[in-house]
Amino acid sequence: MFKKVDQTVAQLWKESTLPALEDFVRLPAKSPAFDADWEAHGVLLDACRKAARWGQMLFPQATFDVLTAPGITPCLFFDIPAFGTDASEASVLCYGHLDKQPENSGWTGNRAPFKPVVEDGKLYGRGCADDGYCVYSALTAVKALEVNAVSHPRICGLIETGEESGSPDLSYWLRMTAPRMKNTALILVLDSTAGDYERLWITSSFRGTVGVTLRVKVLNHGVHSGSASGIVPESFMIIRELLDRLENSRTGEILLPEFHCRIPENRKEQIRAVADLIGGDLCSHFPWAGQTAMRYDSAAENILEQTWKPQLAVIGAEGLPELQHAGNVLRSETALRLSIRIPPYTEPQAALDAMRAKLTSDVPFNAQASLEDASIAKGWDAPQEAPWLTRAVESIGREVFGKTSAYIPEGGSIPILNLFAQTFPQAQFVVTGVLGPHSNAHGPDEMLDLNYAEKLTCAVARFAVAAGSR
Numbered sequence: 001m002f003k004k005v006d007q008t009v010a011q012l013w014k015e016s017t018l019p020a021l022e023d024f025v026r027l028p029a030k031s032p033a034f035d036a037d038w039e040a041h042g043v044l045l046d047a048c049r050k051a052a053r054w055g056q057m058l059f060p061q062a063t064f065d066v067l068t069a070p071g072i073t074p075c076l077f078f079d080i081p082a083f084g085t086d087a088s089e090a091s092v093l094c095y096g097h098l099d100k101q102p103e104n105s106g107w108t109g110n111r112a113p114f115k116p117v118v119e120d121g122k123l124y125g126r127g128c129a130d131d132g133y134c135v136y137s138a139l140t141a142v143k144a145l146e147v148n149a150v151s152h153p154r155i156c157g158l159i160e161t162g163e164e165s166g167s168p169d170l171s172y173w174l175r176m177t178a179p180r181m182k183n184t185a186l187i188l189v190l191d192s193t194a195g196d197y198e199r200l201w202i203t204s205s206f207r208g209t210v211g212v213t214l215r216v217k218v219l220n221h222g223v224h225s226g227s228a229s230g231i232v233p234e235s236f237m238i239i240r241e242l243l244d245r246l247e248n249s250r251t252g253e254i255l256l257p258e259f260h261c262r263i264p265e266n267r268k269e270q271i272r273a274v275a276d277l278i279g280g281d282l283c284s285h286f287p288w289a290g291q292t293a294m295r296y297d298s299a300a301e302n303i304l305e306q307t308w309k310p311q312l313a314v315i316g317a318e319g320l321p322e323l324q325h326a327g328n329v330l331r332s333e334t335a336l337r338l339s340i341r342i343p344p345y346t347e348p349q350a351a352l353d354a355m356r357a358k359l360t361s362d363v364p365f366n367a368q369a370s371l372e373d374a375s376i377a378k379g380w381d382a383p384q385e386a387p388w389l390t391r392a393v394e395s396i397g398r399e400v401f402g403k404t405s406a407y408i409p410e411g412g413s414i415p416i417l418n419l420f421a422q423t424f425p426q427a428q429f430v431v432t433g434v435l436g437p438h439s440n441a442h443g444p445d446e447m448l449d450l451n452y453a454e455k456l457t458c459a460v461a462r463f464a465v466a467a468g469s470r
Contacts, residue, residue, distance in 0.1 A: 001150060002399070006458045008144040013454050017140045018123070020054045021448075022116035024098070024132045025125030031099035031164035032073060039071070044161040047098040048076040051135050051159065058143045067173060073099070075173040076135065076159040079180065080142055084151025088468040090185035091154035093427070095420070096134025097163035097191065100127035106444035113446075122447050129434050129448040130441035134190040135159045137453060141461035150461075153468035156181045163191070166377075167416045174423055184424045186389075186467035188460060189417065193410050194436035195278045197452040200397035200405040200459055203431040204270060207307065207341040208379035209413050210259075210352050214239060214359060215318075217333035217368040228330040233365040235319070235334040242359045242369060243336075247312045252295060252305075254340070258354035259310035261345035264381070267308065270407040275300035277406055285437045307409035310346065313339045335372075341411060344379035352376055377415035382429050388470035389428045396462045400455050430463055432456065 029047040032038045045068065052064040055078055063079040076098070082088070103113040103126065111117050113126040138157060145152045158177060160170050192203040216235045223232070247254055254260070275282075279299025296302045305311065316337035321327075342351055356371050363369040385393070397405030420427070434453050440446045 001148075002458070002462060004148045005144045005150060005461055006400075008147045009140060009457050009461065010454060012140045012144060013450070013457065016054075017136050017457075018118075018450070020050075021123065021128060021133055021136050022125075023050060024136075025116040025123070025128050026114050027127075028114050029098060029100050029127065029161070030102055032162055032168075033165035034102040038073070044099060045074045048074045048159070048161065051076055051098065052078070054136070055139050058139055067176065069172075072169045072172060073160065073162040075161065075169070076157065077173070077177050077180070078139075078155075078157040078159075080155040082152065082154045082468070083146050084149065086151035086469070088153050090183050090468055090470070091156055091181060092186045092188060092464050092467050093181055093184050093420075093424070094134070094138040094155065094157040094188045094190070095159070095416075096131045096138070096157075096189075097160045098127070098132060098135070099161040099164050100132075101130070101164050101442045104442070104444050108445055111445055118450070121450050123450055124445055124447050126446055129439045129446055131163070131191040131433075133434060133448055133453055137190060137457045138188065138460055141457045142464060144457075145461050145464065150465060151468065152464045153185070154183075155464060156184070163416075166375075170416050171419055174419060178423050181424075184427045185470065186463065187420050187424065187427050187429050188463060189414070189429065189431040190433055190456070190460070191414065192431050192433035192435065193408055193412075194432075194434055194439075194452065195274060195406060195408050196281070197436050197449050199277075199401045199403040200393070200456075201432055202393055202405060202407050203382070203410050203433070204267060204407045205307065205344045205381045205409045206379055206414050206417065207343060207411055208346060208348050208415065209375070209377045210340045210342055210348050210355065211338065211373075211375040212352065212355070213335055213337050213372040214242065215333060215335040215368075215370050215372060216242070216363075218365070219330070219332040222329040222332050225328045225330040232330055233367060235331060235367065238364050238367050238369070239334050239336060241364055243312075245358050246355060252311065254310040254312060256351070256354050256358060258351045259340065259342055259346055261308075261343040263304070263308045263343070267381075267409060268304070271303045271307070271409065272300050274406060274408050275303055281437065303409070306411040308343050310340055310342045310351075311411075313341075315339045341413070342379060344381040346379065348376035348378055377413055378418055379413065380415070380417040380421075382431065383421070386428055386470070388466065389430070392463060392466040393430075396459050396466075400459045400462070428467075432459075
């Protein structure tokens, strides 16, 4: 049954899907966090309208609504009726996004952020893999089913334009559209990781985040370091001591128990399996400097730390002048922006409260220490799979890719998954994607492996059918 479906997918990708995706790459559809005048520029709206027109061309009988409201990022909602004599009353919801990260520097050769380039079976351009391909792949999969008279359930889609800014408006659009998405049995999220391009990868969990600015102030303004140092405590010295309360600076371990959680045994088993599959290539896609080594010798331990343990990254600073402007001044303050990835079951508010208590009390030399501009997001662990979905994951992986499927935890965050789980508590999840080695999402030379994207489209078609016949 699916052999002809797969052939149609290949034909559609060549004749229609890839050209439409190339048109999307050309759009500077930067997320609101990177384009303050996004509403006036109208590029996010244009991205939704282009996808809607393309979808309407494939499915004249379907609904493609570009949803707008003042000050709220636009959203594409589509509703494709069930098809065929065997169609069930269940529905499938596809989620993705059309907003992009900014250009970044370092694009090589003939490549550029908003210039689609195909080389050696790979499409290069900003947003092609994260996550522009999603809506085009999902619609291609459904169209291939209908061309070959294969029954499928109702297929809905919610494609936002604020994901790269933390999805500030998705809850609004979900409230508006949820009544239109009855009997959602499966949620397909095509915005995640692939451990390699050899098999089907299912994301089993995401970490959450605690973000905050730690500021230490010792003076009202800077003074000559020759007269002040030795008398006035240095703000960087104090901020180092405060960070040592949060993190072991030798090992990277987060010291506050509120940031940790119990790790389920099945997730540990899956991590060991992933390490056996890709452990040798785990570090190959990082641009290491010199002889810098991984934190742990064991691939499984590195993956566990990356996905189920809290980790601190200092992602910004204030109060430190650029080197060419550094004078002999004892600075008045130092501020660091801290991003802490937290495990799926950690309660972010409790972790933030514990951090605030630890870092702002008993401050050395009675210096002023504050936590500012806090943001939190809870992690996500996939619900237990229904037997029909477990069977589908295994059979689809073998049929499409010729190999056993694998479950992989993700160190990043998609906090809106909890919103979907609350809205559709009976739904199952398939979270997958094309962000494999060298895909470079957010960086230069963002890349979509076209062969893998085509195979994943074939897998999406099968998941839609499985959801309708579960």
